[in-house]
Amino acid sequence: MAKQIDPCTLVLFGASGNLSRIKLMPGLFRLDAAGRLADDMKILSVGRSELSRDQWQAEIKGMLDKKFKDGYDQKVYDRFIARNHYHSNPPTDADSFQKMAAKLGDESIFPQNLAYFLSVRPTDFAVIVEQLSGVGLVDESKYWRRVLIEKPFGTDLPSAQALQAELTKYLKESQIYRIDHYLGKSAVQNIMLTRFANTMFEPLWNSEHIDHIQITNNETLGVGDRTTFYDATGALRDMFQSHLLQTLALVAMEKPADLTPDSIRAEKIKLLQSIRPVDTKNLNKQAFRAQYAAGRVCVGDGHGENVTGYLEELKRDGIESSHTETYAAVKLFIDNPRWKGVPFYVRTAKRMHEGNTAISIRFKKAPMELVAGQHQNWLTINIQPRECIKMEIESKIPGLDVATRTLSIDAPQRQQGDETIDSYETLMLNLMEGDPSQYLHISEVEAQWRLVDPIVKAWAEDKTPLHQYTAGNRDPQESSVIFESQDQFWRYSIELGGDKH
Ligand code: BG6
Numbered sequence: 001m002a003k004q005i006d007p008c009t010l011v012l013f014g015a016s017g018n019l020s021r022i023k024l025m026p027g028l029f030r031l032d033a034a035g036r037l038a039d040d041m042k043i044l045s046v047g048r049s050e051l052s053r054d055q056w057q058a059e060i061k062g063m064l065d066k067k068f069k070d071g072y073d074q075k076v077y078d079r080f081i082a083r084n085h086y087h088s089n090p091p092t093d094a095d096s097f098q099k100m101a102a103k104l105g106d107e108s109i110f111p112q113n114l115a116y117f118l119s120v121r122p123t124d125f126a127v128i129v130e131q132l133s134g135v136g137l138v139d140e141s142k143y144w145r146r147v148l149i150e151k152p153f154g155t156d157l158p159s160a161q162a163l164q165a166e167l168t169k170y171l172k173e174s175q176i177y178r179i180d181h182y183l184g185k186s187a188v189q190n191i192m193l194t195r196f197a198n199t200m201f202e203p204l205w206n207s208e209h210i211d212h213i214q215i216t217n218n219e220t221l222g223v224g225d226r227t228t229f230y231d232a233t234g235a236l237r238d239m240f241q242s243h244l245l246q247t248l249a250l251v252a253m254e255k256p257a258d259l260t261p262d263s264i265r266a267e268k269i270k271l272l273q274s275i276r277p278v279d280t281k282n283l284n285k286q287a288f289r290a291q292y293a294a295g296r297v298c299v300g301d302g303h304g305e306n307v308t309g310y311l312e313e314l315k316r317d318g319i320e321s322s323h324t325e326t327y328a329a330v331k332l333f334i335d336n337p338r339w340k341g342v343p344f345y346v347r348t349a350k351r352m353h354e355g356n357t358a359i360s361i362r363f364k365k366a367p368m369e370l371v372a373g374q375h376q377n378w379l380t381i382n383i384q385p386r387e388c389i390k391m392e393i394e395s396k397i398p399g400l401d402v403a404t405r406t407l408s409i410d411a412p413q414r415q416q417g418d419e420t421i422d423s424y425e426t427l428m429l430n431l432m433e434g435d436p437s438q439y440l441h442i443s444e445v446e447a448q449w450r451l452v453d454p455i456v457k458a459w460a461e462d463k464t465p466l467h468q469y470t471a472g473n474r475d476p477q478e479s480s481v482i483f484e485s486q487d488q489f490w491r492y493s494i495e496l497g498g499d500k501h
Pocket of ligand 1: 151219238239357
């Protein structure tokens with residue numbers, strides 16, 4: 001059931017950036033079309049360029065035309081465009097925040113509950129909050145004021161804590177919404193429901209029955225034009241630190257007492273804090289990194305495309321050498337009774353043979369091997385591109401002999417006619433509703449950096465050239481060094497037959 005949303009003004013910093021053009025503006029439009037925006041809700045876009053309101057509205061039209069190629073409802077468009085205003089704050093204008101406060105102060109136009117979306121460079125997060133505070137725009141004595149901080153929240157534990165210290169000079173924890181867009185994906189939100197709304201899974205969800213769990217994000221894309229950002233970041237910080245550890249937390253946490261934000265976050269925090277720190281002395285057995293070399297990847301329509309290697313891409317942009325990983329696989333253990341001894345293999349890579357994000361759970365061997373070659377059961381929760389749950393079971397092959405084969409029970413989460421909602425849409429709605437359950441608490445961010453920092457540091461100190469993998473291929477063979485037992489192997493997408501069993 002739709003929650004009641006207070007009328008509010010969404011103030012969008014970085015409004016002319018890519019995220020805003022591709023996801024945020026179209027997302028807000030769709031929320032409007034779905035009747036999920038309060039009648040008086042307004043959007044104030046903030047950008048560096050000097051633009052009139054008319055010019056900005058024309059830009060928005062361009063964004064919508066590009067996104068919704070099949071057209072859109074004119075009535076919704078008229079309503080949406082009328083919500084939109086623009087404020088230019090060039091860095092050279094010392095009074096721009098004063099001017100913004102004066103503009104927002106017009107109550108006949110702007111509802112006074114304010115939600116800020118900071119889609120800006122991480123170095124600007126604290127500066128903007130300080131400025132907003134200076135002109136009274138985060139004061140909650142009469143209305144609520146919330147600040148959404150884009151990722152990354154820090155680049156390591158000390159910088160995350162420093163950012164937190166800066167923000168909390170002006171904001172209460174309840175005002176800070178740290179985003180991880182994976183938590184807005186419907187298949188990620190389905191993890192908790194799958195586990196706790198079905199009695200058949202919970203009794204098996206532990207070390208007694210589970211052999212190991214793989215959490216995978218494979219992309220066919222390379223780093224594109226983000227070479228400078230990516231080379232300073234790497235796969236571990238870009239994907240593993242938040243998106244994949246958050247996914248792991250949802251897979252492994254205990255059942256929350258209820259579905260309130262506090263209860264859900266409390267269980268995730270407990271889980272993240274019980275992941276065993278990686279033993280950096282034996283890092284080579286626990287983590288593997290690599291870089292993609294030139295190769296051929298599959299593009300959307302099934303055709304192949306020749307692509308250059310990571311180091312060549314860097315050279316093109318003036319970066320001569322690099323020890324940054326585009327492939328990272330890490331083995332983790334969780335020190336609690338439920339998961340004693342169960343390895344969690346978490347991997348992410350660019351330029352793989354397929355783009356797929358999934359949680360694959362392998363169950364232990366059946367107590368009796370009735371037939372030679374009997375396979376272990378797998379349960380896969382596929383996040384994207386296809387949202388589904390798949391169970392693999394052993395079954396007799398009809399006939400005179402006793403032989404088994406693996407059958408797959410495939411339950412698509414998405415049925416015909418279901419809405420396709422982008423993760424940012426859900427999360428922007430939650431921000432306006434004041435529901436932080438799909439946003440990160442600072443303790444989660446800290447626990448994640450605590451885990452990642454030692455690996456980043458050890459890898460930075462190790463100057464041996466990185467293993468190169470051919471773009472468009474599967475995991476490098478050498479990555480299997482992190483497996484606990486020889487019969488473990490990487491699972492790929494959900495189709496049967498492509499994998500070793
Ligand atoms: C971003 C990373 O946070 O997530 C990108 O910076 C990555 O490198 C992206 O490609 C993946 O998100 P999604 O939603 O496409 O799986």
